[in-house]
Amino acid sequence: MPMQNESRSCPQEEFVPAFVLGELCGEELARFEEHLRACSYCQAEVVEVRLLIQTLRQVPDEVTTSELTLRILEKVRETPSPPRKRLLPVALPLAAGLLLAILGGWLLIRHGRATDPLERSLSWLAAVQEPDGSWSAEKWGGQRNYTIGVTSFALLAFLKSGERPLDGPFAQHIRKGIQFILSQQTPDGFFSPLCSGVPYNHGLATTALLEAYRITGDPRLRGPLDRAIRCIRSTQTERGGWSYFQLPSPNTSISVWQVHALLLADSLGWHEARENARKAVAWLSSLVDDEGYFGYREPGDFPYGRDTVTAMGASCLLLYRARSTADVPLSPALLRSLRQVAAKMDQGYCHSYFLALSASAPDGQFLRKQLRQMRKALVERQLRIGEHAGSWEPSDRWGTAGGRVYSTALAAMSLESAPQ
16 A cells, blocks of 8 residues: 655654654644554654664663763864854754764664664564554555454564563553454454454464463453453364364464464463363374475375475474473474475565474474574565665565565564574
8 A cells, every 4th residue: 555755754753753752642642643654754764763762772881981072072163153043953953963973873883783683673563553553464565354463463573572572662562552452352252353364363363462461461361361262272173273264174374373372371371272282283293294294284285385384383393392291203204394494595484483483492403503594584685775674575475465564573573583
């Protein structure tokens, strides 16, 4: 969808620093958030200002020395003096600009880059969050029915960004995202509009809320999570997987999101989910063919290729082995196929994310060398300039469904999970 205001400036840009610093409130904040939804120029400015502030906050104390102060004052004295009546309004921005320029230059020389790839991605996601706390799928090239799913992806990217994300610069974005997801739960417990992709939206939203509960322990999340987990358990098919809404045949792509939710739920005290997870993992194990690749619906069934679906299935087996006392065998053929799948650098964002998850499990550490190379390739594809700087192009087969928010959130989650 084309964005309004593609010009090189905007009258509202003066509000950007106050917005980033959380100094806008009331009607002023509401008006600017509404403007930001349609203004690509201000969205880019928000990303730039947030990155600058984050960078300056990382400056060590050694920078603020008397030597640096003297150099700044010398630069100010070298600047031609304006007329006396305009001295104060001109000198203050000039001094601030010189300070930022010197500090920015020092950081670029010291670190070789303005900021971290993960910080760039989170800043872009923060800038494009909607006033209601959601992230729009449709606005960024995806399908409207998956807004809950891509909102969950974005929320998970923030929640996985550190040990105490709610004490960090994106706390307000996390809280608004949680509130949006809670507002979308139907009376019967599902998080999704009525569409074939209900399980995608619901599994992701449940996982995001479980991750929020893991971090906060907020008892207000327990009721919605009770209902959400009950929905996942009740929609499991007789075979053990999950299918598109109201269709009989389960598939790997939908099922893995439910399995990840169940494994996390079990670890947080919802032990009724354990048997459902065991049944699902047994079904997934039955889809592995003689060469060690997971099928989509049956062994040898690869309608969308075999690499990504193998990364998906393997992540469930490896995480289940790490979190359960039950023994799930890993065949030599499966381990060989995983090495081959991990060696392929550009198979899409789901491919990268599930391999990163697999490598984080104890039995997946043999993948770490390939995952370091994958991480490097992923960083190289991140956009560095333009209004979408910090994001990734929605170029894989799910990009038309999830859009740019999906691709950027999955790439960020891959960087968070992949070994350095």
